[in-house]
Amino acid sequence: MKVLLDKLGVRKLLNFGVTEHLGLESSVRVQLSNLIAVLGIFSNIQYSIFFTITKAPYYQVMNFVHSFVIFVFIIVFYFNIKGKYSLSRIFLVFIMPVPLLCVSTFSFGTTGGFYYYFLVFAIVPFVLFSYDDKWWILFLFLMNTAFYVWFEFFGKPGIFEEGTLLYHKQVQDLFRINSVVSCLSFVALFMFYFLRNINRIHKEMIRVNDHKDRIFSILAHDLKGPIGIMSRYLGYLTDSLPEREELILGLKELKKSTNQSYLVLENLLDWVQNETKKTQYNPKSLSLSLLLKNAIDILNIQATDKGIQWEVNLLNDHPIYCDERMTSTVLRNILSNAIKYSHPKGRVVIEAELVSSSIEVRFQDQGIGMTEDLLKKIIEGKRFTSEFGTVGEKGTGLGLLVCMDLLKEQGGSLHLTSRPGEGTKIIIQLPLAG
Known part of the structure; x- marks a missing residue:
């Protein structure tokens, strides 16, 4: 699967804007925004083709809307590459409902169940934003939920021209089934991707804690001995006037303990620097x-x-x-x-x-x-x-x-x-x- 994704360039696409300086959690959110943009581009191209084939009402206008939305999704990639992650997410969450509003307002109406996607978009902010952006999450959740409620209870079915494919109830049902399956698939994909990365974050926390324990162990044991020896010899040298041979022996021990402490600290610093890149x-x-x-x-x-x-x-x-x-x-x-x-x-x-x-x-x-x-x-x-x-x-x-x-x-x-x-x-x- 990984080889296939690499050949298709999908993995590279999902990692647009991800740098080694980003933390794991931030990297996951950037990848999720890229994933949503990829799905958005694919969905808009797909529905643009379907609307043209079935001669949906105002399909020329909808094709223009789809083209505009695809262009904005490309801008989302550009913002991520430039490191403007917050701006990228804002563009993303506000452009997603646009084609749904248009198609549910003057093209399909409630026929086809496109307004179900508002429920998906109400969930997306929870995986796309951090807890610090809770007011954004709440606002976007309420906005998309309100859109869904409006079309569910106050929306009207679309009116289709006789002789077109959409005039047949079976074709309308196919669109509705596609909407339901797509919504469930997108939710499952978001949740699976998010759970996968939660697992990565959990493993990273275990690794960091293991490193922290090792550092404390080294500081507590491997530096305690040499520094204790240095302290004892310095105390001995300052409290008495040793003979020349004793003085040389003490200085040698001090140098040995100093070298040992230096080597321990150098190893520790090199190891930490390498681990933190x-x-x-x-x-x-x-x-x-x-x-x-x-x-x-x-x-x-x-x-x-x-x-x-x-x-x-x-x-x-x-x-x-x-x-x-x-x-x-x-x-x-x-x-x-x-x-x-x-x-x-x-x-x-x-x-x-x-x-x-x-x-x-x-x-x-x-x-x-x-x-x-x-x-x-x-x-x-x-x-x-x-x-x-x-x-x-x-x-x-x-x-x-x-x-x-x-x-x-x-x-x-x-x-x-x-x-x-x-x-x-x-x-x-x-x-x-x-």
Whole structure:
């Protein structure tokens, strides 16, 4: 069904004016206004053809009215594309009753049941406007209901010329049946579309709440430890006059805790920005070896404390075309994980080679590895509980998720292989400059 809609261009038509800056609820209302405009154009073309074939009274005038209404529906699309959503809805709700008023007043009268559509139009504002527009909803509901009541109780049947198709009662009944079926179909379509998007909004709320819980969890647990350590050491340094060796040890611990806190905050901010589509991508030509050196320097204290040895094999320093902040974040996260999950006095191997128009960087550690279940969750981007490191280091569970998102944003990729007890191998691909 989706493929068919894409081929017909219907999905593109329904998304006219929908931008990434609109919230989900606002996007749904724009899509609904486009849907109503599409149905309106189709209905007016259909009835214009029927009226001409059956030689309905004043069908030439009705064809002019239908043409005018179709033109206004096209303007509705234009307003949505230009972001004038309120104006688009106002045009839409006031143009819909026009052909019905004309056909029920001087063409068909109450014959054919066209005035039933006023009941549909009385419902439309409830799905098209938000609660903040309640006075518009009430006004449009009462207006369309009043039109229906007027034609139901005070309207007169149409008078048709003898010899035309409409002169026959069976043809008149066919129009009435068509009106009833069309009204019910339109109501069902609106309600189905609205319920579908209510379901989407519900899922989005669950996702947002899940993200909020994760953020609070990270702030409460993963930042509490490093900041507590910094507070204790600062208190110790200010309350006493330590020896030089103690001072150096304290400053090293402070730097380590600061780096850990910084990495947690950076991951958290990158993850939130990516989820809210606010990540800024500014690519330029960069030195991969320099980025790796900076990342290793930042994490060198943690690596030295665990006795981790770096084995870097970069044959040529080919320039990459990437965002510096994003790429630095990716490298720091991968190297931080390699340190965290490596056994003391372990080794981390970093290699790079050209692969087509990109450079492939491989990171191999000899640490604790991952289970298949954990690996699957990471690859699928699902929420998981981060394991403790080999000496009790705590992770956020965001690092690799952030890496995959940031690499994808730059046209890169991340591949992950791991086995429990055998270590982890991460391969990233980055686009080359030029």
